[in-house]
Amino acid sequence: MTLTQSYTKKSISSPDEIREFPNGSGSMKVLELGEETLGYATFNPGWQWSKDMQPKVGGESCQVTHNMYVLSGKMGIRMEDGAEFEVGPGDAGFITAGHDAWIIGDEPCVALDWTGARTYAK
Numbered sequence: 001m002t003l004t005q006s007y008t009k010k011s012i013s014s015p016d017e018i019r020e021f022p023n024g025s026g027s028m029k030v031l032e033l034g035e036e037t038l039g040y041a042t043f044n045p046g047w048q049w050s051k052d053m054q055p056k057v058g059g060e061s062c063q064v065t066h067n068m069y070v071l072s073g074k075m076g077i078r079m080e081d082g083a084e085f086e087v088g089p090g091d092a093g094f095i096t097a098g099h100d101a102w103i104i105g106d107e108p109c110v111a112l113d114w115t116g117a118r119t120y121a122k
Contacts, residue, residue, distance in 0.1 A: 039117025
């Protein structure tokens with residue numbers, strides 16, 4: 001029996017794709033890692049899904065599910081059922097489809113997303 005090793009190594013500084021958000025509101029660097037996709041997203045102060053992304057993708061709310069980890073900054077999230085919460089540095093979150101989100105404060109929110117990155121902002 002032969003054992004083989006397979007791996008993929010990439011850098012955020014050389015992503016497979018960069019998706020710019022409308023109105024200069026941020027961007028997502030996308031890394032394809034085998035069957036998985038990692039997004040390194042920067043949401044600039046003033047960004048809000050319903051203001052910046054909705055005109056591009058349509059719908060009443062974000063229809064992408066996210067597994068995310070926040071590196072810096074703060075984001076507010078409101079689910080369609082009215083539940084509202086914040087995520088900030090060191091927080092990991094699972095956010096189902098059907099939400100609005102916005103940046104809190106004057107610092108960009110930088111987050112890793114390993115579920116929604118495949119389709120977000122396309």
